[in-house]
Amino acid sequence: HEEKNYEHDLIISHGSTLLIVEAKASARKEPMRDIDRAYTKIRDHFRSSSGLQKAFDQANNFKNRLLEKGTIQLFNRDDMVVELNKNNYENIFCICITRDDYKSIGCLINFMLDKKDNDTYPWVSDVSNLKNISMAWQHLKLEANDFYIFLEQRLQLYGKVIGTDELEYVGSYLEYEGGLKGFIDANAD
DSSP: OGGGGOOOSEEEEETTEEEEEEEEOOOOOOOOSSHHHHHHHHHHHHTSTTSHHHHHHHHHHHHHHHHHHSEEEEEETTEEEEEEEGGGOSEEEEEEEESSOOTHHHHTGGGTOOOOTTSOOOEEEEHHHHHHHHHHHHHTTOOHHHHHHHHHHHTTOTTTOOOSSHHHHHHHHHHSTTTTHHHHHSSOO
């Protein structure tokens, strides 16, 4: 079976939502004083086998295989664990989790990410921010569906809103009635 040849970090099937999570643990490269060389260093790390581009490619390839084939069987070594059917999902999100905080590079992934026009952006967070988001969700007694609404709204803001930390987006979602809808609907780019 084809899916035995692929490794996935985490696949979460919850109701009508599928989360495809890829984790990368390499340290973020510090920029240099020479701006031309600094950009090249940051870009090369972003596109490396341990960078955000690779995490997106892995998650997005899984999503596209599911959408094209209709079903995918997942294996744990040699035993099939589950078969996923695209018809069971209204939402499929690609998520990239990093060990280190990529700051604005993670928030503004649209500036460096190579993707096709019909591919959706992934959601990017580092482990520390993810822990804080989880604690906020628990404290506010929010549900998984609230998180899915956040993801759906957040992914519409790439290229429209600039932030330097993912917690700014989460805080805005939690603060404003309608979540991020006001930013989405704003006549701005």
